[in-house]
Amino acid sequence: MTQTTPTRAVPRRRGLWRRLRHDYAATPAAALVTLVCGTILVAIAWTLIDWAILRATFDPAAGREACRAAGGACWPVIAARWRVILFGLYPYDEQWRAALACLVVAAVILLSCLPRMWGLGRLAAIWATGTALFYLLMRGGLFGLTPVNEQQWGGLPLTLFVFVATAVIGMPMAIVLALMRRSSLPGIAIPAGLLIDAIRSLPLLSILFTCAIVLPLVLPDFLIGEKLYRVVFGAALFFAAYQAEIIRGGFQAIPRGQEEAAKALGLGWRQRLVRILLPQAFRLALPATINQFVIAFMETALIVVVGFMDLLASANTAFRTGEWTFAHVEVYAFIAAIYFAFVFGLSRYGAFLEARMDAGQQRS
């Protein structure tokens, strides 16, 4: 043993050196690339650490002058304004309800990420209960909760509400649209195809705008309703048009034999759809569906433009008023962290599912 130790140690050290050289500086050009990229990385890391930690002010009582003097990030703005950022105009004393409502949505999303919950019935039940609970907490009016109308909703709960409602309304719409487009009857397939393509070619903003401003012109009075619900409907329609194409792709990827076998067994149209086709189509379309959910979540931020106080808009007001006008970077960093945590988590989950399904495919 004592004899072999040095002979082992020497090649290993040379190996490491060689590997480093091979990876980072195989040619002079590669060395230059390493140098440039490394410098950029170190510069970014140093700037960030210096700004966010070393020269930052953390004392919650510190004001504008103290922050200016320190020169770095001014975190007291978050301590002073976090309730406005997170809950917007929601009545101050009732904000515990908004917080609880956010937790409900988080729980619903976490639950539906568990593979054992994947069944049409279970998922529908989870999402319906979650939405009802959320609505009860936010809107109040029952069980002694003070009513809070939709115009006072704001911040994170509003963002989550728009996302959840878009998904809950948009998903059934997407399934219906996909089935209609797949129909063998031209009188149904063609209008559905036209609708899907028309919506997909328009920017979401113009659809939200149309729903907020044009729909009241063309709807009968009893259907106009709150602006929030019209805008959510627009977002759901947009989501449905994209998701319908994803589901249709899933349908097309199912081997023909599956439907033929189901027909041969004498299953009716509905049984074939619910038991054979839809589960497989969803399984095949799962990665793209998760991706679409991620996009839908990010796109909820667009409702700012039609005048809602969602997370982004309440962040805007948090630094536009009073003494914090200089602290926009800190406030945006705070809400960016919230968005990033959600979106990054969901997209990592999508990648995990894809890998899991690939493994399943290889085994069979």
Place this chain on the structure above:
Amino acid sequence: MARLLSFPGTRRQRELALQAVFLSALAALVLGAALTARERLAAQGLTSGFGFLRKATGWEINFALLPTTTADPYWWYLLSGLVNTLFMGAVGLSGAFALGLLVGLMRSGRNPAARLLGTLYVELFRNLPIILQLFFWYAVATALPNPRQSIEIGGALVNARGIYLPGPEIGRGIAALSALAILAGAGLAVGILAARRFRRAAPLRRQSLAALSLAAGFAVAAGLALAFRDPATPWITHPRAEGLRITGGWRIQPEFYALALTIITYGAAYVGEIVRGGLKAVPRGQIEAAAALGLTAWQRFSRVTMPLAFRAMLPMLANQSVWLMKATTLGIAVGFSDFFMVVAGSINHSGQTLELIGILMAGFLAINLTLAALMNRLDRALSLEGSSMRPRR
């Protein structure tokens, strides 16, 4: 389907009846909406129709490539907005493709430092809402020092009102015409490279023809600028601060560059992923064969890998371009007068909601169809016989 409806008749009759019911319900819906709208508009004293397009607007837009005044009619404003959108789209798309190519190459290479940088870039920009990024850049742009304390960088002035670059003093209309000439030259060059008609021509001839048309575009632009410049002004004027005013030079408004920067950086994250997918889709055998033939690393990359990868990327790049064109509508959030913002403004001022929404839809449909047709054309022109290579989804 048979069990779904318990109506009498043959299967064919039932299917016909189902379609008829569906279509008439649809028609009733549209008709009902149209009638309600007519009634409401009549109550507001508005007449429907496109006559308002000839009326003067009476309000201003804050960014226009075409010369606009408040006396101009609505159709000119709408056209001006469309030109702004196309311009923003051209800047955003070319920037996003260039930066995205760099990011994709960094992520696909072997160098760990470059890969880390590329990965950080993609994960950061792709996982944040684009409108949040836009607000961020706009807040940064407008929080720059005021004109009195402008930052000077090599003759250019940077302040909260914009970036002032040194440049020749030419009118806005001439500048737009020059830009159009350059674009036409570039478009012609791409057309010559892609067109089937020139396919049989020797590649060398094709390339020189394309280069010629590109150069012609620049020459016409330069000629226009020369012919219409004011001889009293110097060749290049530098921006100078006079108190709060800044004279001379070219001003780039914060609304414009914040939006352009957002579209470029956000788009580049997606284009980078498309580039990476395209490079991954190139069969290893092709690269190994090129190496076996003794091609150098650069030759392998530029003659084998890139041409194949580009063909694989093209359909997804087409989707991405359409997407980025639609993203220009975000201009309304910071006050950049793109097509959508002009339409929204027109709705506010004229009240002709339905007509203007129709124009908006027609405009975007036209942009999308043109882009899709162009990309399809390019795809067909570049397609290789016997190769149906597409990246894995």
